[in-house]
Amino acid sequence: MAEKHGATDLSSLAKALDQEIEDHIDSLEKKPYTEGFSEENWEKEIENVPLFMTKSPNEADYANNPALAAIQKIKYDEDSTPVEKAQSYKEEGNQYFKERDYRKAVFAYTEALKENFDDDLLKVILLTNRAAAQFHIENYQSCMMDVARAKKLKPDHLKALIRGAECLLKLRKYEKCLDWCDMALKISPTDKKLLETRTLADQGKRKQERDERIKAKKMKQKAEEKRVLETAIQQRGITIKNIEAPEDYSEGSGHEPIIDSDGVIHWPVLFLYPEYAQSDIIADFNENHRFVEHLNEMFKEDEYAGWDAEKKYRAERIEIYYEDMSSRKLNRVMPDMTLAEAITMKGYTLHPYTPHFIILVAGSPFKDHYFENFARVCQQMFG
Amino acid sequence: MAGKKELEELIPFLTLNERIDVLSVALHHIVGLTGTVDGILLMASDKRYIEALFPLTRHPQDAIATDSYLTLVNLSSNKTVASSIVADYDIVPHFLEYVTKSDSLHADYVCMILSNLSRNNECCVKVTQYLQKIDGGFNQIVEAFCKEKFNPKNNLHYLGPFLSNLTQLHEGRKAVLDKDRCIIQRLIPFTQYEASDIRRGGIVATLKNACFESDYHSWLLSDSVDILPRLLLPLAGPEELTEDEMDGMPFDLQYLEEDKKREPDPDIRQMLIEAVFQLCTTKEGRDIVKAKKTYIILRELDRWEKDPKVKSTCQKLISLLIGDDPPDDLSDLKKVKIPEDVQKQLDEADKQEEEEFANAEI
Numbered sequence: 001m002a003e004k005h006g007a008t009d010l011s012s013l014a015k016a017l018d019q020e021i022e023d024h025i026d027s028l029e030k031k032p033y034t035e036g037f038s039e040e041n042w043e044k045e046i047e048n049v050p051l052f053m054t055k056s057p058n059e060a061d062y063a064n065n066p067a068l069a070a071i072q073k074i075k076y077d078e079d080s081t082p083v084e085k086a087q088s089y090k091e092e093g094n095q096y097f098k099e100r101d102y103r104k105a106v107f108a109y110t111e112a113l114k115e116n117f118d119d120d121l122l123k124v125i126l127l128t129n130r131a132a133a134q135f136h137i138e139n140y141q142s143c144m145m146d147v148a149r150a151k152k153l154k155p156d157h158l159k160a161l162i163r164g165a166e167c168l169l170k171l172r173k174y175e176k177c178l179d180w181c182d183m184a185l186k187i188s189p190t191d192k193k194l195l196e197t198r199t200l201a202d203q204g205k206r207k208q209e210r211d212e213r214i215k216a217k218k219m220k221q222k223a224e225e226k227r228v229l230e231t232a233i234q235q236r237g238i239t240i241k242n243i244e245a246p247e248d249y250s251e252g253s254g255h256e257p258i259i260d261s262d263g264v265i266h267w268p269v270l271f272l273y274p275e276y277a278q279s280d281i282i283a284d285f286n287e288n289h290r291f292v293e294h295l296n297e298m299f300k301e302d303e304y305a306g307w308d309a310e311k312k313y314r315a316e317r318i319e320i321y322y323e324d325m326s327s328r329k330l331n332r333v334m335p336d337m338t339l340a341e342a343i344t345m346k347g348y349t350l351h352p353y354t355p356h357f358i359i360l361v362a363g364s365p366f367k368d369h370y371f372e373n374f375a376r377v378c379q380q381m382f383g
Numbered sequence: 384m385a386g387k388k389e390l391e392e393l394i395p396f397l398t399l400n401e402r403i404d405v406l407s408v409a410l411h412h413i414v415g416l417t418g419t420v421d422g423i424l425l426m427a428s429d430k431r432y433i434e435a436l437f438p439l440t441r442h443p444q445d446a447i448a449t450d451s452y453l454t455l456v457n458l459s460s461n462k463t464v465a466s467s468i469v470a471d472y473d474i475v476p477h478f479l480e481y482v483t484k485s486d487s488l489h490a491d492y493v494c495m496i497l498s499n500l501s502r503n504n505e506c507c508v509k510v511t512q513y514l515q516k517i518d519g520g521f522n523q524i525v526e527a528f529c530k531e532k533f534n535p536k537n538n539l540h541y542l543g544p545f546l547s548n549l550t551q552l553h554e555g556r557k558a559v560l561d562k563d564r565c566i567i568q569r570l571i572p573f574t575q576y577e578a579s580d581i582r583r584g585g586i587v588a589t590l591k592n593a594c595f596e597s598d599y600h601s602w603l604l605s606d607s608v609d610i611l612p613r614l615l616l617p618l619a620g621p622e623e624l625t626e627d628e629m630d631g632m633p634f635d636l637q638y639l640e641e642d643k644k645r646e647p648d649p650d651i652r653q654m655l656i657e658a659v660f661q662l663c664t665t666k667e668g669r670d671i672v673k674a675k676k677t678y679i680i681l682r683e684l685d686r687w688e689k690d691p692k693v694k695s696t697c698q699k700l701i702s703l704l705i706g707d708d709p710p711d712d713l714s715d716l717k718k719v720k721i722p723e724d725v726q727k728q729l730d731e732a733d734k735q736e737e738e739e740f741a742n743a744e745i
Contacts, residue, residue, distance in 0.1 A: 182529075186526065189522065199606060199607055202568065202609075203634075210638060213637070217638055
């Protein structure tokens with residue numbers, strides 16, 4: 001409750017307050033006025049006056065500019081109805097849109113839509129406008145969601161239908177795009193832009209269908225090749241390692257076996273150098289070719305692999321082995337053997353679908369070490 | 384069969400106020416009669432039948448309305464009846480409006496009636512006049528025809544033949560070929576409509592009619608319409624083509640599936656080839672048709688085609704496409720003047736060919 005003051009009380013209080021202000025002014029430091037407009041900063045200062053602003057303010061501007069914040073407060077006064085608030089957000093959004101500041105426009109329309117009002121037409125306009133802004137920043141999914149909502153509220157809102165058609169074209173949903181074009185054309189049958197959009201959608205659809213046919217054909221061809229290859233592998237009596245075969249044959253090595261028109265299999269082959277934890281992949285190893293041919297090519301005179309510190313990996317010193325887990329032995333493949341012979345040797349199991357071989361150097365200490373190690377592992381595994 | 388007199392005795396019972404069981408029996412009898420040529424002829428001579436039937440189509444009992452429509456469908460196949468319906472009554476506008484409403488219960492029967500009423504050229508002129516009086520009437524028909532499930536209870540396939548009848552006339556062709564609207568673009572996909580021969584055949588005939596308008600050829604063949612692939616796709620089979628052969632071909636015709644089927648109806652195949660033929664009558668059209676590798680599609684069709692008439696038309700088109708172009712003054716084949724004696728010989732040759740076909744079919 002307010003205190004009651006007598007007339008004398010009031011006059012003395014006024015005096016006291018006046019004195020306070022006088023004191024305050026006297027206490028201020030005497031210095032020349034420098035904060036006003038100058039030739040250098042007048043444009044910037046003018047820009048800060050809400051009336052003269054040439055750009056719409058952003059969040060930071062509100063915080064730094066009390067006058068602006070005050071106006072903003074009036075604009076979104078608590079006393080405004082939700083529709084009024086939505087309207088002013090919409091205008092704000094439209095302004096941003098004109099300035100091509102589409103993100104802020106989306107933000108403003110979103111604020112408007114948060115208001116709780118019943119005007120369906122306003123909602124439709126807000127949704128359509130937000131969709132347009134989303135479209136310009138390539139948020140096609142969000143754009144589509146808004147026009148779909150708008151269409152639900154008002155199925156014949158032309159702008160939403162046109163925007164939806166354009167958006168579906170961007171999303172390459174051609175069939176749907178044609179539907180939306182036809183709905184829009186029903187309202188505006190001679191709209192040039194719509195007719196163009198429809199033509200593009202029709203072309204896109206037909207090209208897409210062609211591409212799908214090509215894809216289906218390729219997949220079928222691939223499946224057929226796979227079947228032929230599998231039959232050929234089976235016929236050769238190759239044992240395949242009992243692990244889950246990869247869907248894609250090239251998995252692991254990056255290459256896949258192929259069967260040529262003469263029925264010859266070309267394998268990707270992996271050479272492992274356990275001494276240096278290195279490996280080589282031979283992408284195309286014709287099954288009828290001999291190891292020596294590849295070795296001579298890979299280990300040329302005076303050329304050594306970077307990791308071959310002792311320069312001992314020479315074609316004539318190299319020995320090729322594979323792990324025969326059935327007899328728990330490392331079996332040797334002679335260099336003049338063909339790949340087909342090697343992978344059908346006793347105990348060879350194919351790692352699907354890349355044959356692996358272990359390369360060791362004859363007489364090297366590592367070879368002995370490797371053999372010992374293999375025996376020990378077998379001992380541990382099988383007892 | 385009932386005689387004229389006995390039949391006439393039924394007329395007084397054909398009213399909306401009649402007891403349903405009585406009306407139903409009378410009507411049933413009438414429908415049965417319109418299934419025969421003699422029956423139709425008997426009723427065609429007396430207008431009282433159709434006059435009694437018009438109101439009965441609005442009978443609240445569905446079976447009665449259906450029978451009334453069915454009778455009218457059969458009767459309107461008769462030229463005299465059709466002429467009379469079109470000329471003497473004001474019912475055609477009602478029919479037109481009825482089929483463009485999505486909730487019309489018996490729209491399919493009315494589509495059949497409209498198709499019958501527009502078959503004959505004279506009647507078609509009148510039906511077209513009625514249609515032109517309705518604002519956007521033609522486009523409404525197209526909308527009803529093209530929009531999927533436009534009328535949930537009726538398929539409206541018979542609007543296909545109706546459109547083909549309308550396009551016998553220049554007015555109809557002009558409406559289909561409206562460059563400012565999306566009309567023909569919506570019709571062309573139906574050349575691939577498998578579910579109904581009626582719809583498909585109707586549209587192919589419509590397109591063939593449209594192709595007679597040479598002034599529109601370059602537009603029809605441009606990206607705005609791109610009619611050629613829609614005419615050729617039904618003629619294309621599953622044969623594997625080389626990439627070279629497909630180069631320049633429309634996307635629609637490339638890499639077709641191994642189970643691709645050709646248009647099963649030889650009459651429709653014939654119309655499709657004739658439509659392409661029309662497009663080749665102008666130099667400009669011919670050049671585009673050639674550039675799009677039409678020859679390859681026709682070559683495969685020729686190998687497959689068993690029907691002698693279609694095969695012959697196909698071969699004629701092939702020779703036009705692979706032959707040398709006529710000199711410039713003959714570049715528009717339709718404007719070439721044929722000397723009388725040559726025309727005679729040609730007619731003779733055509734007649735001979737017709738006979739050969741007739742013999743071959745036996």
